[in-house]
Amino acid sequence: MLRQLLPRCGRALRAPAIRPSQLSLAVQVPRWYSIKPEAASAAKPLGLDPSKLSITKTTSPKTPKDPATLVFGREFTDHMLTMEWTKTDGWLAPTIQPYQNLSLDPATCVFHYAFECFEGMKAYKDKNGNIRLFRPDKNMERFNKSAARIALPTFDPAALIELIAKFTKLEERFIPNERGYSLYLRPTLIGTQKTLGVNPPGSALLYVIASPVGPYYPTGFKAVSLEATDYAVRAWPGGVGDKKLGANYAPCIVPQMEAASRGFQQNLWLFGPEEYVTEVGTMNLFVAMKDKETGQKELITAPLDGTILEGVTRDSILSLAREKLAPDGWKISERKLTMRDLYEASLDGRMIEVFGAGTAAVVSPVRKISWKGKPVDCGLNDNEESGEIALRMKNWIEARQYGDEEHEWSYVC
Numbered sequence: 356m357l358r359q360l361l362p363r364c365g366r367a368l369r370a371p372a373i374r375p376s377q378l379s380l381a382v383q384v385p386r387w388y389s390i391k392p393e394a395a396s397a398a399k400p401l402g403l404d405p406s407k408l409s410i411t412k413t414t415s416p417k418t419p420k421d422p423a424t425l426v427f428g429r430e431f432t433d434h435m436l437t438m439e440w441t442k443t444d445g446w447l448a449p450t451i452q453p454y455q456n457l458s459l460d461p462a463t464c465v466f467h468y469a470f471e472c473f474e475g476m477k478a479y480k481d482k483n484g485n486i487r488l489f490r491p492d493k494n495m496e497r498f499n500k501s502a503a504r505i506a507l508p509t510f511d512p513a514a515l516i517e518l519i520a521k522f523t524k525l526e527e528r529f530i531p532n533e534r535g536y537s538l539y540l541r542p543t544l545i546g547t548q549k550t551l552g553v554n555p556p557g558s559a560l561l562y563v564i565a566s567p568v569g570p571y572y573p574t575g576f577k578a579v580s581l582e583a584t585d586y587a588v589r590a591w592p593g594g595v596g597d598k599k600l601g602a603n604y605a606p607c608i609v610p611q612m613e614a615a616s617r618g619f620q621q622n623l624w625l626f627g628p629e630e631y632v633t634e635v636g637t638m639n640l641f642v643a644m645k646d647k648e649t650g651q652k653e654l655i656t657a658p659l660d661g662t663i664l665e666g667v668t669r670d671s672i673l674s675l676a677r678e679k680l681a682p683d684g685w686k687i688s689e690r691k692l693t694m695r696d697l698y699e700a701s702l703d704g705r706m707i708e709v710f711g712a713g714t715a716a717v718v719s720p721v722r723k724i725s726w727k728g729k730p731v732d733c734g735l736n737d738n739e740e741s742g743e744i745a746l747r748m749k750n751w752i753e754a755r756q757y758g759d760e761e762h763e764w765s766y767v768c
């Protein structure tokens with residue numbers, strides 16, 4: 356049967372050749388079922404357009420809480436910024452509306468296949484009362500990379516920054532005036548298509564909520580102790596640990612609880628048989644140590660090889676270190692470092708200090724790391740809660756966040 360059909364199919368598939376002289380005629384002949392040009396342009400998905408923003412203010416504004424009682428991520432402002440996307444229409448008009456629950460069908464794809472990514476960034480109030488975002492372009496770049504990796508729509512970064520700036524301005528009364536306080540912003544993107552089919556979502560919702568936060572260390576630095584985690588892996592090359600997907604975070608909670616049960620505040624995530632140090636909890640890791648041969652001081656952080664998140668604070672610290680530490684003879688390295696390297700530096704007295712780096716705390720000094728039951732001392736004296744580099748980095752970064760130093764990293768809303 357197949358053999359009988361083949362010759363005929365072959366003939367049928369051979370389309371008559373169109374000579375160049377016939378081409379213009381061939382494309383000009385309208386076909387009744389073809390898409391009309393105007394229909395095609397209407398179907399072109401729209402980009403995110405801040406000029407279409409509509410604002411509906413709450414009729415029951417909250418009284419901001421006493422700043423001293425703020426707990427990270429518990430209190431939210433009066434409003435939320437939202438924008439919907441559909442595959443056919445693109446980004447619909449953004450809105451700012453009263454903070455409210457979402458209503459989603461139980462079959463919505465975000466609940467089943469984790470179509471979710473997010474960002475974490477902060478707005479600061481400067482001494483003149485201006486509201487400033489810190490390097491929002493970096494967050495938007497990372498947000499787009501996360502979205503693209505899980506088939507969610509991307510957006511024009513400048514348009515979303517403009518919308519976030521308007522939203523933040525609207526909520527400015529929630530940012531306490533005192534130094535150390537800020538407004539934590541949580542841009543979130545979810546797939547909203549109602550389907551159990553495992554497919555790219557045909558609709559999505561991007562929203563931004565805001566939470567006033569206090570200083571991470573209200574009474575000064577408090578150095579933490581880490582457990583080097585070798586029984587669970589947070590991220591691997593070719594995986595998605597370098598994206599800010601919600602799905603990367605829940606699996607880290609059980610190892611975190613295990614570390615806590617043994618008295619450690621965070622996990623130090625190792626990777627591979629070499630036991631490369633990658634990240635600490637939800638922060639990037641920096642190690643300052645002296646070179647074994649030359650004695651040169653080196654500030655080291657893991658390279659962007661897919662096993663770590665591309666932290667905005669990490670990038671800021673590297674840039675500040677190249678600007679301010681390198682002229683004093685420091686070597687600044689993005690390179691792999693094993694747990695054994697750390698252990699040996701500590702034993703040899705070459706360890707200067709270790710700290711985590713992230714938006715929440717800026718820097719988080721480390722006192723010791725437990726590695727296979729051995730305590731690895733990270734260079735702090737018993738009476739110290741921070742090394743000098745972590746402290747200087749915090750001050751340099753905060754000067755730019757709070758606008759004490761005018762800098763291109765600071766975006767005035």
Ligand SMILES: Cc1ncc(COP(=O)(O)O)c(C=O)c1O
Nearest residue numbers: 637638639664666667668713714
């Ligand atoms: C896994 C992970 N690594 C590092 C960071 C630090 O990134 P950033 O400095 O952008 O806050 C975060 C924080 O969001 C994180 O979740």
